[in-house]
Amino acid sequence: MRFTLSQEQAMLRDTVARLVRERFGFEARLKTLESAAGFDRDVWREFAELGLLGAPFGEEVGGFGGGGIELMTVMQELGRGLLLEPYLASVVLAGSLIERLGTPAQRAAYLEPMIAGETLLAFAHGEPDSRYALEQVATRAVATEGGWRLDGRKSVVLCGGDADHLVISARTAGASDEEAGIGLFLLPSDAKGLNLRAYPTIDGLRAAELELDGVIVPAEAVLGAPGETFLAIEATVARGIVALCGEAVGAMETCCDMTLDYLKQRKQFGVAIGSFQVLQHRMVDLRGELEQARSMAILAAGRLEAERDERERAVSAAKNLIGRVGRTIAEESIQLHGGIGMTWEYALPHFAKRLVMIDHLLGDEDHHLERFVTLGRAAAAAPALSAVS
Amino acid sequence: MDLHYTAEEEAFREEIRGFLREKLPPDLAAKVRGGKRLTKADHERWHAILSEAGYLAVNWPTAYGGTGWSPVQRHIFDEETAAAGAPAILAFGVNMVAPVLMKFGTQAQKDYYLPRILDGSDWWCQGYSEPGAGSDLAGLKTRAERDGDHYVVNGQKTWTTLGQHANMIFCLVRTDPEAKKQEGISFLLIDMTTPGITVRPIITLDGGREVNEVFFDDVRVPVENLVGEENKGWSCAKYLLTHERTGIAGIGQAKAALQHLKTVAGSQLKDGRPLSEDPTFARRIARVEIDLMALEMTNLRVIAEAQSGGAPGAESSLLKIKGSVLRQEITDLLRRSVGPYALPFLSELMDADTNQAPVGPAEAAPLAAEYFNRRKLSIYGGSNEIQKTIVAKAILGL
Ligand SMILES: Cc1cc2nc3c(=O)[nH]c(=O)nc-3n(C[C@H](O)[C@H](O)[C@H](O)COP(=O)(O)OP(=O)(O)OC[C@H]3O[C@@H](n4cnc5c(N)ncnc54)[C@H](O)[C@@H]3O)c2cc1C
Ligand SMILES: Cc1cc2nc3c(=O)[nH]c(=O)nc-3n(C[C@H](O)[C@H](O)[C@H](O)COP(=O)(O)OP(=O)(O)OC[C@H]3O[C@@H](n4cnc5c(N)ncnc54)[C@H](O)[C@@H]3O)c2cc1C
Numbered sequence: 113m114r115f116t117l118s119q120e121q122a123m124l125r126d127t128v129a130r131l132v133r134e135r136f137g138f139e140a141r142l143k144t145l146e147s148a149a150g151f152d153r154d155v156w157r158e159f160a161e162l163g164l165l166g167a168p169f170g171e172e173v174g175g176f177g178g179g180g181i182e183l184m185t186v187m188q189e190l191g192r193g194l195l196l197e198p199y200l201a202s203v204v205l206a207g208s209l210i211e212r213l214g215t216p217a218q219r220a221a222y223l224e225p226m227i228a229g230e231t232l233l234a235f236a237h238g239e240p241d242s243r244y245a246l247e248q249v250a251t252r253a254v255a256t257e258g259g260w261r262l263d264g265r266k267s268v269v270l271c272g273g274d275a276d277h278l279v280i281s282a283r284t285a286g287a288s289d290e291e292a293g294i295g296l297f298l299l300p301s302d303a304k305g306l307n308l309r310a311y312p313t314i315d316g317l318r319a320a321e322l323e324l325d326g327v328i329v330p331a332e333a334v335l336g337a338p339g340e341t342f343l344a345i346e347a348t349v350a351r352g353i354v355a356l357c358g359e360a361v362g363a364m365e366t367c368c369d370m371t372l373d374y375l376k377q378r379k380q381f382g383v384a385i386g387s388f389q390v391l392q393h394r395m396v397d398l399r400g401e402l403e404q405a406r407s408m409a410i411l412a413a414g415r416l417e418a419e420r421d422e423r424e425r426a427v428s429a430a431k432n433l434i435g436r437v438g439r440t441i442a443e444e445s446i447q448l449h450g451g452i453g454m455t456w457e458y459a460l461p462h463f464a465k466r467l468v469m470i471d472h473l474l475g476d477e478d479h480h481l482e483r484f485v486t487l488g489r490a491a492a493a494a495p496a497l498s499a500v501s
Numbered sequence: 502m503d504l505h506y507t508a509e510e511e512a513f514r515e516e517i518r519g520f521l522r523e524k525l526p527p528d529l530a531a532k533v534r535g536g537k538r539l540t541k542a543d544h545e546r547w548h549a550i551l552s553e554a555g556y557l558a559v560n561w562p563t564a565y566g567g568t569g570w571s572p573v574q575r576h577i578f579d580e581e582t583a584a585a586g587a588p589a590i591l592a593f594g595v596n597m598v599a600p601v602l603m604k605f606g607t608q609a610q611k612d613y614y615l616p617r618i619l620d621g622s623d624w625w626c627q628g629y630s631e632p633g634a635g636s637d638l639a640g641l642k643t644r645a646e647r648d649g650d651h652y653v654v655n656g657q658k659t660w661t662t663l664g665q666h667a668n669m670i671f672c673l674v675r676t677d678p679e680a681k682k683q684e685g686i687s688f689l690l691i692d693m694t695t696p697g698i699t700v701r702p703i704i705t706l707d708g709g710r711e712v713n714e715v716f717f718d719d720v721r722v723p724v725e726n727l728v729g730e731e732n733k734g735w736s737c738a739k740y741l742l743t744h745e746r747t748g749i750a751g752i753g754q755a756k757a758a759l760q761h762l763k764t765v766a767g768s769q770l771k772d773g774r775p776l777s778e779d780p781t782f783a784r785r786i787a788r789v790e791i792d793l794m795a796l797e798m799t800n801l802r803v804i805a806e807a808q809s810g811g812a813p814g815a816e817s818s819l820l821k822i823k824g825s826v827l828r829q830e831i832t833d834l835l836r837r838s839v840g841p842y843a844l845p846f847l848s849e850l851m852d853a854d855t856n857q858a859p860v861g862p863a864e865a866a867p868l869a870a871e872y873f874n875r876r877k878l879s880i881y882g883g884s885n886e887i888q889k890t891i892v893a894k895a896i897l898g899l
Pocket of ligand 2: 626627628629630636660662663712877880881883885886887
């Protein structure tokens with residue numbers, strides 16, 4: 113058992129930490145938020161130059177061959193600086209699907225330019241009625257001559273408006289809540305019949321609603337075997353969850369650091385408010401929660417390469433706990449700041465908003481609690497809980 | 502990072518499992534699992550088995566007859582013994598007074614007392630708390646006045662766990678009433694059979710007798726029973742509090758309790774189906790299970806830090822806070838799991854030898870009592886409020 117980073121992992125962490133220190137100032141963030149681009153393309157180019165856009169991928173596509181721990185570590189540092197860049201959408205979700213399922217030609221056409229920082233990708237999976245259920249896909253894909261015809265809607269697609277290419281899920285067979293029968297398709301964002309409405313999200317990111325009305329996809333743009341992509345989607349979402357858990361832990365660290373500093377600086381009644389025991393104890397509670405969240409992020413990251421059952425149980429457990437802790441730390445750090453915690457011009461509430469909204473991505477605490485129960489029942493014959501052995 | 506135990510550690514786990522299969526008396530494990538009260542003889546029996554195997558002094562260096570185990574090994578031992586239903590090792594001798602003797606005791610004290618702890622000759626209890634000195638321990642008033650080769654002790658200790666079984670008590674006593682609070686305290690070893698000592702039971706809210714009041718009326722204690730210097734007892738007390746205690750989070754016990762909860766919930770019916778399949782109850786269990794997974798990882802992180810030579814220090818306060826609350830939550834779910842059958846209270850059913858037939862399911866009998874009993878987890882050994890204040894000062898610098 114070892115909880116320290118290897119030398120390479122520590123170097124990766126330091127690289128990202130330096131980037132965050134140098135480029136993720138809060139003033140700059142507020143400006144970028146107002147800008148049309150929504151995030152800083154120069155910073156994104158630096159991501160590419162530092163090799164971060166390929167970090168989670170195998171060496172054959174120019175990545176570090178990184179696993180869960182690397183991904184968590186990168187995201188934790190980015191989370192400390194509250195990134196606006198579409199790392200989750202473009203790299204972790206869409207990129208991983210193409211790496212996992214793509215033909216060499218597809219990787220060359222879609223993945224490598226993204227890793228080079230030349231293009232952006234997005235994964236369009238959720239739908240207006242699917243909530244967080246990965247198997248609920250009502251968008252239809254019907255085979256036509258030489259390709260497929262897609263009809264349906266996709267909702268809250270992260271980076272959907274900025275992406276050059278979309279990875280879109282659509283049902284090639286089966287009922288709308290079956291795991292079997294889901295296909296994936298690669299689509300340029302200016303495809304004919306694709307209607308796209310982009311908008312900002314409350315945590316400073318961008319997303320889009322998609323309407324597919326008779327969109328024609330050629331056969332070479334089919335990703336993976338049509339109808340057999342569910343397991344890849346699930347494994348990719350697990351990756352996304354590890355990334356979000358890492359990011360959340362980073363954002364929690366910043367919230368806790370800022371709040372603790374504030375308790376030491378802010379004077380009322382002639383003393384630092386941190387001298388009031390009721391606030392001290394709440395701060396201690398936050399630190400305890402943060403450590404629990406960190407533990408779960410590590411557990412999920414460490415299980416990312418494990419067998420499906422083990423991986424999914426760890427991932428759902430982590431997302432549930434981090435959802436709960438994220439809300440607590442967000443609410444409490446605003447509260448302990450008093451009025452200043454309510455202002456747009458101050459960094460803390462932006463971190464708090466992101467923490468709460470992370471629970472709305474890739475399954476919230478209720479979704480994953482329920483899922484943990486279901487997965488546990490399936491594994492009921494398995495031996496008693498052990499997080500580690 | 503590597504979340505796996507090493508092959509040696511896995512082999513060690515097997516060794517402990519083998520030992521438990523062979524040496525843990527099934528009747529004793531059944532008592533522990535069934536939530537029955539353990540007698541003095543039960544504790545002594547298990548103590549002797551562990552001692553014979555060389556597994557009693559888990560935290561001691563080998564030089565004193567301890568295991569010399571690493572923090573990870575100790576954790577594995579905790580986990581396996583709890584999972585097997587072994588009684589918890591009583592801490593007062595082996596894990597409380599012994600480290601103090603090793604650090605502050607004279608050679609003669611070590612030579613005399615440590616072997617007696619190992620072979621079970623002495624049963625120790627802890628005489629710290631007093632009616633007027635709980636959280637504010639340094640406010641203690643029990644007086645020890647020097648009279649020739651003896652201290653004469655007068656005063657009262659309280660909440661003394663299992664003092665009714667003990668032949669020895671280690672006490673914090675006031676030797677200099679003029680000095681500042683912490684500075685006039687000494688650490689004294691007292692033979693419970695000395696004239697002038699009276700032990701009276703305090704019955705706890707669950708009807709159990711595990712704590713006592715101990716009265717001292719002109720009790721003469723030889724001066725060689727002083728540990729460390731006179732008026733420097735607070736250093737011993739602090740050392741004991743900060744002394745790294747494995748298993749402070751109670752992970753092993755929490756995991757065993759969770760397993761029991763799943764078993765009980767699986768045997769109760771709701772709407773004709775096992776309660777464990779009821780969505781509301783299943784989610785309550787799942788939530789606790791996830792919290793426990795996280796705490797186990799947190800605990801392992803602290804253990805790994807200790808293993809590589811770091812000093813865990815105040816982090817153990819965080820573990821104690823979380824661990825106590827979690828264990829309390831599991832007892833809360835256990836009492837809920839049997840519904841109305843949490844109500845019947847037949848105290849005899851909590852002792853092993855009774856002819857009384859249980860009311861309702863046999864496993865229900867102790868659950869409400871245990872729930873109430875476990876409220877103690879966040880009170881003793883420094884209440885959770887006191888632990889939070891320690892963390893606020895030591896870790897957060899508030
Ligand atoms: C949306 C909004 C609208 C407002 N509108 C008005 C308005 O119209 N007019 C107006 O005059 N004011 C207004 N206020 C100000 C509001 O009354 C103050 O924010 C409030 O009194 C808290 O003061 P503070 O923000 O300086 O926080 P602080 O007093 O600095 O408190 C910071 C934190 O410390 C805690 N704390 C402080 N002292 C103690 C203590 N002794 N013991 C324990 N905890 C303590 C607080 O509870 C808080 O959690 C408004 C505030 C907001 C957010
Ligand atoms: C079952 C059981 C077994 C025990 N066994 C032993 C034993 O073997 N030997 C022994 O010496 N003692 C033993 N104790 C005593 C135990 O250590 C004390 O109960 C504990 O230290 C709390 O002291 P108190 O009960 O006097 O509560 P108090 O100190 O009076 O506390 C009352 C409440 O006030 C809170 N409080 C107190 N001070 C502060 C503060 N500064 N800030 C915030 N909150 C505060 C406490 O957290 C608690 O909630 C045992 C207790 C129990 C319940």
